[in-house]
Amino acid sequence: MKMKSYQILFILLWAELHFHEGVAMTMKQKKMEDTPQDVEDDADEPTPSPFSEDEIDELLDWHNYARGTVTPTASNMEYLNWDPYLQNIAQQWAEECKWMHGQPSDVTIQYGQNLFAGSALSSATPKGIVKRWVDENLFYNHTTNNCRKGKVCGHYTQVVWSTTTGLGCGRALCPNLEGAGKNMYMVVCQYSPAGNVVGHSPYVSGPSCTKCRSGIGQCYENLCRSCEEHDEICECRQMCQNCGTVDMETCRCNCPTGYRGTDCSETCKDFHPYCGQNPGFPKQSCRFHPMIPRLCPLTCGLCVLPNEEQSCQETTTIAATIAELKTTETTEETVQGISEIFVRQDEVQDSNYLEHNEALGHNEPIENV
Numbered sequence: 001m002k003m004k005s006y007q008i009l010f011i012l013l014w015a016e017l018h019f020h021e022g023v024a025m026t027m028k029q030k031k032m033e034d035t036p037q038d039v040e041d042d043a044d045e046p047t048p049s050p051f052s053e054d055e056i057d058e059l060l061d062w063h064n065y066a067r068g069t070v071t072p073t074a075s076n077m078e079y080l081n082w083d084p085y086l087q088n089i090a091q092q093w094a095e096e097c098k099w100m101h102g103q104p105s106d107v108t109i110q111y112g113q114n115l116f117a118g119s120a121l122s123s124a125t126p127k128g129i130v131k132r133w134v135d136e137n138l139f140y141n142h143t144t145n146n147c148r149k150g151k152v153c154g155h156y157t158q159v160v161w162s163t164t165t166g167l168g169c170g171r172a173l174c175p176n177l178e179g180a181g182k183n184m185y186m187v188v189c190q191y192s193p194a195g196n197v198v199g200h201s202p203y204v205s206g207p208s209c210t211k212c213r214s215g216i217g218q219c220y221e222n223l224c225r226s227c228e229e230h231d232e233i234c235e236c237r238q239m240c241q242n243c244g245t246v247d248m249e250t251c252r253c254n255c256p257t258g259y260r261g262t263d264c265s266e267t268c269k270d271f272h273p274y275c276g277q278n279p280g281f282p283k284q285s286c287r288f289h290p291m292i293p294r295l296c297p298l299t300c301g302l303c304v305l306p307n308e309e310q311s312c313q314e315t316t317t318i319a320a321t322i323a324e325l326k327t328t329e330t331t332e333e334t335v336q337g338i339s340e341i342f343v344r345q346d347e348v349q350d351s352n353y354l355e356h357n358e359a360l361g362h363n364e365p366i367e368n369v
């Protein structure tokens, strides 16, 4: 645990630009009665091109598919939900037609943001966009939390940032995308809470849904998601270490004395070197400030160490389906379609899309502090 005020939040912002050749652009029809001045004004107006309901579903599915299939597997990956507020501010920023990171001026919270620009609508599709971002995983090493030198991984790490729960994206056709070119589609995706916090890894590796933030191991396609929120397959994947047991009603761990954490893998400890020291935070100081017990739970007696006598050899593993799927053809098809696109690399690389695109405007790779 770290004190919030000492945390240095650094939002890495990423940009990528792709050109697509040989596709006719949709231009505003010039009207005969327009004066030259009118034409000029018209030509600089962005055309809102918001994502359709179907495209929103696809954007979500692609993001969640990428999140549920990370390597190594993630123990704490949250399911992403669509957030209309984020969609709204993303759409507003896309319509600014500036090839740079930013948010409407009245938005004070710093959200995560991925950008994409393409000269053809066929490249600015949910599939095209998310795949470009997720493909950066080739350069990312989860063990070291490093991106290969000279490469960009920040789009990918934001897509699979475990604690991000909200997504909203917007799209506009910009007659003049400032800093990029003419007649470009500008795509903006906003993420809440923001990921890419420097020095932090996108997720904690381990068996899926064993370290969900809620402490509840209810799992949907390897993502932490409450069974109450949906009618699809929902499993309890909670696993408890140190002889803890899963309460199948709640899908939480009951930890033996001395163990804590969502999966009983943690023991009682202080988080500051001055805990129990004098000068420092001696036991008597626990009631002076509410921050002290949070820094020094062991010293302040909020938890106890495991009993040396009680030995525990086994690791309890319980997994059970607690909600049955209402299987529909549609679900199967969606999943199938997504796997194909991600798995069949050869097919994707043969398409015109990648051949005719070129990346520009890269930012620095993720920093490891």
Ligand SMILES: *[C@@H]1O[C@H](CO)[C@@H](O)[C@H](O)[C@H]1NC(C)=O
Pocket (backbone or CB within 6 Å): 141, 142, 143, 144
């Ligand atoms: C990640 O980096 C570690 C340490 O350098 C290395 O041992 C490991 O093979 C790397 N993993 C991948 C997938 O490249």
